Amino acid sequence: xxxxxxxxxxxxxxxxxxxxxxxxxxxxxxxxxxxxxxxxxxxxxxxxxxxxxxxxxxxxxxxxxxxxxxxxxxxxxxxxxxxxxxxxxxxxxxxxxxxxxxxxxxxxxxxxxxxxxxxxxxxxxxxxxxxxxx
Amino acid sequence: xxxxxxxxxxxxxxxxxxxxxxxxxxxxxxxxxxxxxxxxxxxxxxxxxxxxxxxxxxxxxxxxxxxxxxxxxxxxxxxxxxxxxxxxxxxxxxxxxxxxxxxxxxxxxxxxxxxxxxxxxxxxxxxxxxxxxxxxxxxxxxxxxxxxxxxxxxxxxxxxxxxxxxxxxxxxxxxxxxxxxxxxxxxxxxxxxxxxxxxxxxxxxxxxxxxxxxxxxxxxxxxxx
Numbered sequence: 001x002x003x004x005x006x007x008x009x010x011x012x013x014x015x016x017x018x019x020x021x022x023x024x025x026x027x028x029x030x031x032x033x034x035x036x037x038x039x040x041x042x043x044x045x046x047x048x049x050x051x052x053x054x055x056x057x058x059x060x061x062x063x064x065x066x067x068x069x070x071x072x073x074x075x076x077x078x079x080x081x082x083x084x085x086x087x088x089x090x091x092x093x094x095x096x097x098x099x100x101x102x103x104x105x106x107x108x109x110x111x112x113x114x115x116x117x118x119x120x121x122x123x124x125x126x127x128x129x130x131x132x133x134x
Numbered sequence: 135x136x137x138x139x140x141x142x143x144x145x146x147x148x149x150x151x152x153x154x155x156x157x158x159x160x161x162x163x164x165x166x167x168x169x170x171x172x173x174x175x176x177x178x179x180x181x182x183x184x185x186x187x188x189x190x191x192x193x194x195x196x197x198x199x200x201x202x203x204x205x206x207x208x209x210x211x212x213x214x215x216x217x218x219x220x221x222x223x224x225x226x227x228x229x230x231x232x233x234x235x236x237x238x239x240x241x242x243x244x245x246x247x248x249x250x251x252x253x254x255x256x257x258x259x260x261x262x263x264x265x266x267x268x269x270x271x272x273x274x275x276x277x278x279x280x281x282x283x284x285x286x287x288x289x290x291x292x293x294x295x296x297x298x299x300x301x302x303x304x305x306x307x308x309x310x311x312x313x314x315x316x317x318x319x320x321x322x323x324x325x326x327x328x329x330x331x332x333x334x335x336x337x338x339x340x341x342x343x344x345x346x347x348x349x350x351x352x353x354x355x356x357x358x359x
Contacts, residue, residue: 001310001313001314001317001336001337001340001341002310002311002313002314002337003311003314003328003333003334003336003337004303004307004311004314004315004325004326006303006326007326007327008299008326008327009327010199010324010327011195011196011199011296033151034151035149035150035151035152052147052187052188052229053176053178053179053186053187053257054174054186054187054188054229054230054255054257055188055228055229055230055255056228056229056230056252056254056255057254057255057256085296087296104227104228106152106227106228107152108151108152108155109151109152114151116151116152116228117228118227118228118254119228119254123217124223124224127215
């Protein structure tokens, strides 16, 4: 038996020990773009909407809330509520909690640092995510 | 012989973001014998259908990332996160996937699926059930699914993804390294996310035990002690 030399962070687990300065800088370079398959109304993600039959649909109240969603994404990253793998300079996942809902944002362009997002079921929340939003 | 079958038909979906997602949209059905696990109530069209339309990349990467656990971790009490390592739903990334467990029991595995409502996707998986299958057949089905995805990604010019990297590492593991990965998985651990002391503890335990005892030991041991 021989130990593997390969190391990589577990997927979709909260990363730890990230330099706060790095997080703050990272947060300024990301933005939320959404994706049309999660929209059933015209939105900043694209017109016309193209809702797919098995895609989680976005809250219609957020259809024109790109700035708010970008702010949520940047808050999540600044707090370090992020998960691997790293893709270029950006974490693939970031999580924002508001009320009793956790949204997972997912990197869709590793050059531009743009993300889309969707809600999670409670048992899909990353372990200990609540501690980032107390 | 009963098998877990992944049957897919590629689709083009305009406007989808994320290269690896856009390249792998497909209509997927998952079946065991005559039972279609992906049969859904579609609350938008008010009908039933057997296939789900999703990008397959997240599911394939989830399977590869949890490969050793899916095939070797026996369910044991006191283990954190077992469901996240064995339930395909945790690979869905905002799309509908059934609540489908793969639970190895040795040379066989229990496939277990449960009804699941996904109101934000406006679908519901209505059926539940269990089947006892040969582990080797499940392994072959998962292997074929990943290989099919990789071929699709390569054809679409999407290369060196996380799935490519993970699969390369798994396929490159020789017998000695695979034995370590299997032991770690049996302990409920990710072999690629261990500290050096944790890895050394696994090797030390394996060196002390007769080969015939190792599987049973790692199946029940608590990695925190």
